[in-house]
Amino acid sequence: MRGGNCPGPNVSSSQLPGDVSFFANQLAVPTVEFAFEQSKDEETTTYLSEVQFAIEPPETLDPLYKFHETIAKMTAEAIFRLVNDPVLPFYPLDVALDVQNKLKAVSMPPPALLSWATSLRDRAAFLQSETMRPANDPKEREPSHVRMLNDVLRDLEKSFVVPHAPPGVYRNLLYSLPGKTPQFSTLRFPQEDAGPAEETQRRASVPAPSQHGACDNQSLSLILAAVRSAEMLVCFGLGLFDDNNTGDGK
Template identity: 45%
Template sequence: QLSLLEDVGFGGVLLYIDPCDLPKTSDLADKAFMVSLNSGGDPSTPGYASIDGIYRQNGRNLTTLLVQPISAVLARKLLSLPEDTVQKDRCIPFQNTATDKKIISLNIQSVTTYKTISNVIGYLKGSVLPDRYVVIGSHHNGLNAYGRQEWASSTAVITAVIQALMLKVKRGWRPDRTIVFCSWGGTLFGNIGSYEWAEDLGRVLQRNVVAYISLHNPVRGNSTLHPVASPSLQQLATESQSLNCVGKTRCPRSNVSSVQIQGDADYFINHLGVPAMQFSYEDIKTSENSGFLSEALFPLHATKTEEMDPSFHLHEAIAKLTGQVALRIASEPVLPFNALDIALEVQNNLKGDEGDVSRLLAVAARLRDTAELFQSDEMRPANDPKEQAPIRVRMLNDVLQGLEKSFLVHRAPPGLYRNILYRLDERTSQFSVLLEAREHSKLHQSNETLQAALSEVLNSINSAQVYFKAGLDVFETTLAGKK
């Protein structure tokens, strides 16, 4: 959202995290933090791969704003607030009630340099459909002071998954689809490694990737299991997590959501329209917050991994969950994606909308009817090899693979996903692009932005309905031809 401040003429920003939003397991109120202003990839090659000899744009900075993160303690002093913000077990967020003006001198001496970012990529080739990829993504870190905990957990989990799969390979097993293991570089600076790799191989990945499983920061707390999944993968996530609850940690079967997640899944979700999934352990309070807190990196976290998970049972649980869903996606003849869940998610996001969305609801109803027919037992072959027709299975998988691509809008407000199936946070129950557009319309007293957003959402829902209908028509033609 910093770009909005820049647009209206602000010259500088002091960023802080309200103490009410900080994890209760860590004392971070007096700690400053690092945050990247890069929205994704190499900023000098926007929209195309940063390879040797490529043209680089001359923009030296990501923003003209002077931006400095500060601790909550310093923010309290600048806002002239009392020391104690907790009253009767209730945390009171910071509010700027001071009437006096303060002059703050902000001198930021950033130096722009080019560095080489390296990814580590490995793969286990599929035996039946080697041209279909299930991508598992972790990341590594070049900064000793920042983000050490998350990349260590990420690397530990993907290593355990690879070791477990290699034991199966030694016994002669192979997945049907290819599994690609990725350890991304440059994640802390705007997911540079994953963006540039995907931009370089964009056409191949657009056609071949069926799912992305994220291991961005798998153990960031120890209170609750927090699964996030695309609507088409929510059923798979629910089935998987019910088998892997650990000890006394809370993992109810109904808490799978489609909220925006941080890390290298970004390009796959927002540019390729690939269904994605992520399992992580978090603190309850953290899981309720919006994404900014997870973007903030504190030096040498007060709560170390060994303190949150001394027996490493949580890491083991994430490794099991990740391996389990990867095996199902990579090995089941028919992709375990649920088309009806997408239609239901669309309808739920339109319920309770304060505006006139009658046209959207009508198209959403048609989408649900078509998805129900597509999802019916008559249209989906069983996973018993004796009942499968190879051409029918391939056609089904091609349709299932592209389910979410219809929901990529051309433009999204800053901070929101282009994939409108994802909500901004747990507290949002409608399409985030519509909520943002309504706020913009109230502020500027103009319906132009809202009408554009409504048109984008309407077009997405209609495109998905047409996509499902076309798949059904192909099936009817093919089956009639066989008869």
């Protein structure tokens, strides 16, 4: 914003330190946070939100409180939409495409995983299209069905939460470390976390391909189970649009 070097809004997963990280990364609760951040190319990075400041006082970062005003307006607009939109403005196709994008970094993924990911994408696209009906047509808003549809949209990410994540990996498999790396962190970190001593011991005790294969297979099994769970939830959402469930007597 300063010096005209901001290319535009940058929307990514909320992986900043603090409470927001726990809810998004560990519980898969849909989370949004608005912030201004100086360019990464600068020597120091200053982060500004409505509640968190760097060492510099807010008067130095935002002397006229214009950034604060913008953040407050965007936050209020988001709350207004979440409260008033009949259908939550969540897009299941984004989740499915994110899964497929992360699978591109997997070397020789199992055909079953690719098949389930493709099926999730196709069904998610169909569900996203179907949600436009109650979103735009009041006649399509049978209260109990809209409520169940919103539950599906809200809980879709929870399909990717694992009970016990490997060390250094979020329970929400959709989120990676660092945040902008398009790869399943559960596949990356078990192989990268080992230090030189652990690596030497591993090579002396177990052939590398076997251990990596076991690690990958376990991680891939977690991902496959998550994708299948997500597709089951999407299918439930699609079932709400069957002719027998529209509430119009058909």
